[in-house]
Amino acid sequence: MPANRIGYGQFNGFQLKTIQEIITLVVFVAFSIFYLKEELKWNYLVGFVFIMLAVFFIFKKW
Template sequence: MKTVLLLLISNIFMTFAWYGHLRFKETALWKVIMISWLIAFFEYCFQVPANRIGHGQFTAFQLKTIQEVITLVVFIAFSVLYLREEVKWNYIVGFILILAAVFFVFKKW
């Protein structure tokens, strides 16, 4: 659970680093790059320990899969609440297909 919590926190930071500047298109690109790098530093402060703690309990493939699902959940909330974009039916279908991938990654064969 600690790994998932750390990955959740890191993905919140990274989502803001990658997409938060979209509301500030009038700001110079070099400024938003610098701010994004600063935010990304804090993302790494959670991401690296999450992977270090989680590896062993999870394989690297499973850690990456968990991270991607968390990224999508965080991004959905971010895009709706922060960017004021709507979730369309085809996005939901795409995310369901990604969840199918989770099944195959975590299934014991």
């Protein structure tokens, strides 16, 4: 988890873990498309949309 004193003061643990997972996912998608030459299919995009919705709910101030 990319938690450090600066990050943890601004974000909580759940938000830091979410940031880490989004960064990992973006890097892996780029690697899969450009290096492994895999296709980005519609069902993957739907899954990414749901993950982005999770990010919205985690970072939304209620």
